[in-house]
Amino acid sequence: MANIHVVPTFHHDIAYLQPESVYTKMATDILDKALSLMEQDETYTFTVEQAYFFRGYFENHPEKHQKLIAFAQKGQLQFAPGFWSVPDMCMPAGESLYMQATMGKRLLKDTVGYEPRAALIADCWGHHAQLPQIMTQCGYDYYTFSRCMERDFAVENFRWQGLDGTTINTHWMSTAYAGISFPDDAKVVNAGELHWEEASKSGFMNLYNRNAQHCGDDTQVMPAGGDMKRPAASALGIMKGLQEDPEMPGVSFSSFERALSEIDFSQKPIYDKEFISSLKGTFATNIDIKHNNRALENGIVSLETLSVLKNQKADFTPLWDVTLKNQFHDILCGTICDQALEQVRREYDDALAQMEQTRKDLSAEGERGYFNPLPFDRNEVIATENGGVAVSAKGWHYGDETQLSQTDFVLPAVFENAFYKAELDERGFIVSLTEKETDTVLVNHPRIPFGSLVLQADSGDNWVEFEYPWELDATLYTTNAPDPYERIHLPTHSKVQLSRCGVTAATAKALGEDAVVITQTGALRYWVTNLPFTTTITLYKNNPRIDYHTEFDCNNRRLRLRVAFPNPMEGTIRHQIPFGMVERGEGPQPAQHLMDLQNDVAGLSLINKGLPANNTEGGMMMLTLFRSVAMEYKCQSELSYNLGQHIACDYAVLPHKAGNDTLLWQQSLAFQQPRVATTKEPLCGFGVEGAMVSALRFDGDDVFMRLYNGTAQETTAIVTLPQEVTAYAMTNGLMDAVTDQVKINGQLTLTLPAYRVQGIKFFRE
Numbered sequence: 103m104a105n106i107h108v109v110p111t112f113h114h115d116i117a118y119l120q121p122e123s124v125y126t127k128m129a130t131d132i133l134d135k136a137l138s139l140m141e142q143d144e145t146y147t148f149t150v151e152q153a154y155f156f157r158g159y160f161e162n163h164p165e166k167h168q169k170l171i172a173f174a175q176k177g178q179l180q181f182a183p184g185f186w187s188v189p190d191m192c193m194p195a196g197e198s199l200y201m202q203a204t205m206g207k208r209l210l211k212d213t214v215g216y217e218p219r220a221a222l223i224a225d226c227w228g229h230h231a232q233l234p235q236i237m238t239q240c241g242y243d244y245y246t247f248s249r250c251m252e253r254d255f256a257v258e259n260f261r262w263q264g265l266d267g268t269t270i271n272t273h274w275m276s277t278a279y280a281g282i283s284f285p286d287d288a289k290v291v292n293a294g295e296l297h298w299e300e301a302s303k304s305g306f307m308n309l310y311n312r313n314a315q316h317c318g319d320d321t322q323v324m325p326a327g328g329d330m331k332r333p334a335a336s337a338l339g340i341m342k343g344l345q346e347d348p349e350m351p352g353v354s355f356s357s358f359e360r361a362l363s364e365i366d367f368s369q370k371p372i373y374d375k376e377f378i379s380s381l382k383g384t385f386a387t388n389i390d391i392k393h394n395n396r397a398l399e400n401g402i403v404s405l406e407t408l409s410v411l412k413n414q415k416a417d418f419t420p421l422w423d424v425t426l427k428n429q430f431h432d433i434l435c436g437t438i439c440d441q442a443l444e445q446v447r448r449e450y451d452d453a454l455a456q457m458e459q460t461r462k463d464l465s466a467e468g469e470r471g472y473f474n475p476l477p478f479d480r481n482e483v484i485a486t487e488n489g490g491v492a493v494s495a496k497g498w499h500y501g502d503e504t505q506l507s508q509t510d511f512v513l514p515a516v517f518e519n520a521f522y523k524a525e526l527d528e529r530g531f532i533v534s535l536t537e538k539e540t541d542t543v544l545v546n547h548p549r550i551p552f553g554s555l556v557l558q559a560d561s562g563d564n565w566v567e568f569e570y571p572w573e574l575d576a577t578l579y580t581t582n583a584p585d586p587y588e589r590i591h592l593p594t595h596s597k598v599q600l601s602r603c604g605v606t607a608a609t610a611k612a613l614g615e616d617a618v619v620i621t622q623t624g625a626l627r628y629w630v631t632n633l634p635f636t637t638t639i640t641l642y643k644n645n646p647r648i649d650y651h652t653e654f655d656c657n658n659r660r661l662r663l664r665v666a667f668p669n670p671m672e673g674t675i676r677h678q679i680p681f682g683m684v685e686r687g688e689g690p691q692p693a694q695h696l697m698d699l700q701n702d703v704a705g706l707s708l709i710n711k712g713l714p715a716n717n718t719e720g721g722m723m724m725l726t727l728f729r730s731v732a733m734e735y736k737c738q739s740e741l742s743y744n745l746g747q748h749i750a751c752d753y754a755v756l757p758h759k760a761g762n763d764t765l766l767w768q769q770s771l772a773f774q775q776p777r778v779a780t781t782k783e784p785l786c787g788f789g790v791e792g793a794m795v796s797a798l799r800f801d802g803d804d805v806f807m808r809l810y811n812g813t814a815q816e817t818t819a820i821v822t823l824p825q826e827v828t829a830y831a832m833t834n835g836l837m838d839a840v841t842d843q844v845k846i847n848g849q850l851t852l853t854l855p856a857y858r859v860q861g862i863k864f865f866r867e
């Protein structure tokens with residue numbers, strides 16, 4: 103019989119049904135108890151998940167430092183995954199995932215000299231196709247998860263092959279992450295959601311046999327944990343008795359890393375797809391959390407880049423701390439109680455204010471300018487109260503402003519630039535859209551207005567969209583109708599149709615010859631539900647992107663607001679994930695920055711900013727802007743309805759020639775990262791061609807850069823370097839050099855295979 107490795111642990115909810123302070127006290131008591139058991143029995147082990155909690159524990163208990171260090175060095179105190187927090191794995195940006203591991207592992211190394219090698223993702227509802235590469239580069243040998251196994255595969259131990267071809271040894275906890283429960287007088291947290299086997303011979307064998315259905319004769323990993331599960335003193339005696347039972351398999355206290363090292367993964371099957379998300383209501387619940395997370399991710403990266411290029415150091419650690427902590431899965435997913443939601447909103451407000459102060463600190467007195475934080479050229483127009491401003495800037499350079507006058511633009515009309523031709527009706531809707539390079543019609547007088555809002559009844563909760571049973575994908579697109587506009591068959595130029603589509607008025611202004619801004623106003627109504635809104639649509643002379651901005655106030659419960667973009671083509675549905683693009687087909691999933699529908703000739707991308715709930719079904723591209731739901735059956739969560747909240751959402755569409763994913767990456771990144779208002783100090787001479795840049799930051803006195811190729815074609819990246827850079831080394835995902843230093847003078851050229859991410863450290867004189 104296979105050995106059984108019992109892993110005492112607990113899943114630490116930073117915030118969930120209780121605020122952070124309550125869970126922190128519980129977690130502190132849990133670790134205190136675990137340390138006591140380690141002292142009583144040198145074979146007892148305990149695994150902590152998150153470095154964020156351990157930092158506070160270590161800082162608040164200096165008298166325990168030597169004990170913690172000793173237990174970690176002996177292997178009794180373990181950490182998995184050792185991220186800053188255990189985030190939702192699909193919604194954060196790729197750079198955030200690298201920083202989760204970097205900040206977490208550095209904290210553990212600095213405090214107790216420990217480096218985690220097993221990434222335990224116990225409670226998360228989705229795992230995208232670039233995680234094997236990211237985790238491997240961050241020094242993980244094993245990836246362990248519980249939710250979202252593909253049932254047609256259902257193997258406990260296998261090699262997971264990511265989008266770029268990287269494989270990682272992977273363990274699926276087929277019987278979930280609670281495992282064995284040793285008797286204790288403490289109250290069991292979340293007992294209604296988790297299932298434990300009792301710590302007896304029969305309980306162990308029940309779990310053993312259930313696992314064996316999916317792992318055969320492999321060594322078995324049995325957690326003794328669960329949500330905030332307190333370690334039990336009874337475990338010491340019970341385990342000793344089981345070890346003496348000749349009918350039992352070999353059983354011992356252990357860790358995920360130790361247990362998985364006994365499995366020969368070289369002989370295991372390869373799985374080369376994703377484990378895509380369940381609990382899909384979380385993609386849009388408490389949408390302001392998603393907005394703020396994206397604003398901080400993008401803002402920090404932009405300011406880190408500016409800091410390097412101005413050669414002015416700034417401390418971004420506090421900003422990363424808040425950003426990464428609030429990517430904890432229940433927080434980022436919005437499945438938290440009112441007290442926790444209030445705290446998170448305060449933390450975001452403070453962090454955004456701190457980020458603004460950092461921007462000011464990087465801007466000395468002098469000539470004002472706008473810095474382009476992206477390494478490629480961009481042309482943009484910004485509407486102002488009396489006109490507009492056109493800004494063009496080369497990659498990683500300052501841009502100059504051109505003031506634009508404002509004049510009336512009469513609807514209906516035709517707008518045409520070098521990229522597309524758009525016919526606009528009197529409501530401001532695009533009724534015809536032609537991609538000019540291929541002469542492909544992407545919109546052709548659709549019955550469903552292109553870019554129109556859809557109000558839906560949503561009887562789900564913070565996790566589940568629309569209604570129970572759980573995991574059921576609803577087919578309803580709008581209230582009481584299976585098709586979003588099935589009942590709208592009105593003449594194109596009817597005032598009645600304006601009301602039925604929600605839009606009651608539309609005006610347009612031309613900003614010189616550079617852009618046209620259309621403003622739609624109206625309201626969506628159903629019985630007492632009333633949602634007034636304003637949407638602006640911006641079409642640019644020198645940009646293929648068409649930008650949308652929608653604002654509204656929430657005054658009703660249990661509703662969902664979507665925007666619909668009908669597309670007549672049949673083609674491949676792809677979602678952008680960190681550092682890559684994947685085919686996913688129909689159905690809602692979290693798209694990082696965009697969703698794309700294209701055939702062999704042309705396509706249309708729908709770009710989002712902190713709006714991960716994307717789906718294409720039956721030629722309808724839809725983006726969820728907002729949900730007003732709560733989970734009052736579990737906790738006080740009135741605030742999750744967002745009553746009285748003002749919501750502002752940004753999204754865009756991009757017509758394009760097929761096979762031009764570089765354009766998709768550049769336009770989606772430009773939409774995410776606005777130019778930075780600053781002063782025009784001289785800039786260091788870094789530059790990048792042929793690749794995207796995820797990070798450019800100081801790491802001590804050195805400069806770290808993370809490049810990536812987000813396309814399916816190999817690319818050659820050319821990095822231009824300032825004179826003071828004299829050598830470079832390749833790094834792992836943690837920014838640590840993994841090659842010897844190589845002398846260099848002015849330029850570095852390297853090949854990036856499809857979907858590859860590469861870190862580089864540059865050394866200066």
